[in-house]
Amino acid sequence: MATITRRTLAQWGKVVSTARYLVHGCNSHLHTGHGNEGGLEKLSRREYWQVKYKEQTETFDWFVSDDAIPGLACHCLFNVAAKKDFSKTPDAMHARIDPVNVLDLGCGQSVLPLRFYEWTPFPVGVHCLDYVEEAVDFQLQTLKATWPGHRQSYVSGVCASVCSLPYKSDLFHVVTDKGTMDALLKDPVSGSTKAKEMLSEVERVLRKDGLFMQITDEDPDSRMYFLETHSPSTCQWRFSILTDSNQCDREIFAYTFCK
Template sequence: MEKTNQHVCSHKVVHVGWQKSNLQEFKAAFISDNQAQSDWLDSKKHAELMENMDKKSAWDRFYSETSSRSHNFKNFEWFFGFDAVQDFITPFLQTASLSRRPVQVLDMGCGTSALGPSIYRDSALPVRVTCADISPVAVRLMREHVRANPVRPRNASSQIEFLELDCTQLDSHYGPSSLDLIVDKGTTDALLRSKEGAEKAASVLRQCLKVLRRSGSLLQFSDEDPDARLVWLETAAQGQGLAAADVGVQEVGVLRGVCYYCYQVTAHHYVNK
């Protein structure tokens, strides 16, 4: 894949080297009409979450406390909702469908986002969507929400499941070449922003490339500038049997003053381990 690195945005808002964001920058990464979540981010607890976004306990606490403050479930979106990235995801579903089997999709670090359920709902092609998160609280909330508000897929053969899974142990759950598409909306960003998450993020990237089929891709949605993220992706993808990876980038657009990008990563075949 030919690499594209076009800076259409007129400014760079991402913290190269992943310096800590202030509260307003941190809150800009989230979309939610849930007042309980907004109130939680306004509290001093946001600093603790920022430093520990690679830890299960931090997210369990976040989802437990924000859900307990509201009687009505609200999806909590990192960056943006499905509509903003639907046109990036659909072509990969169509390519993977040529195999004439359900397209295996992983929404990695789903939280309580509507992204995975939206892929399941809107895909005209048969898909099996797994929404996975490290937090059992988030997984339980999503299961309960979908049980109470069933999602009707366009394709009757499509399936969806919610799974508690630490993405740093991805290859312990999935075998090599078992997924067609992995969608990462802010999960890698959360790892890289956390105090001790850089090594975990690199490990997750390599595991993603291992469990993807040869025709499969990883889509990372991020606010990190291509000058930083492209180099990191190319470097972190090497090793553990990977010859290299092809990396490309497209601009998603500017939302609430922040420029977002879609990074596509496709693995080369494995070499001897």
């Protein structure tokens, strides 16, 4: 592994402008609207996911294919990396560098934590959180069997609720959610309340200038209003379209805010 330099970061950063966010065989049945449309209330229940994760033995991602994950990881981390001047250290691969802390909410069996861990050329702490123990165990086993992109990178996992995060405030540079809030919102009784609690917790654990990114197939007309009315007033939301509409029967969106 080579020393991290400005040139390395610049080359890595080019992926932001060149990566195409494509969805092949789009797994987008997790969400369309709130509530219990089509009997999807089961997606808000822990028992459903416990069974699914016991049966599923390989990585699986809602909304985006594995091909799109590196671009998403780069999109999340590049701005953070640009603020850290790794090139000041003559041999950044061996000097101790404070890691970029990343939290994946409702990690499931997504490949996103793996890509953060193996692909990032600077120290990153990848924190996997899910309320199903099988999902956390899957991530830890997968990542610990993988060579990291930087020797100082590390991984941790915790089984907990996204509505009550077991972390101190102002800890994470990046927090990601891909389908987790969509699952919460399938609870017709308390889904909206849980989503509001989750957003409050995200804002709390983010560092100043930290980034939150949420991936969903819900269009901005609905999701932007929900996010703006259920999140702390300090959150200034933006959205972008991630998918090539020719590759999927619906568009996938990224909703973000910086603290």
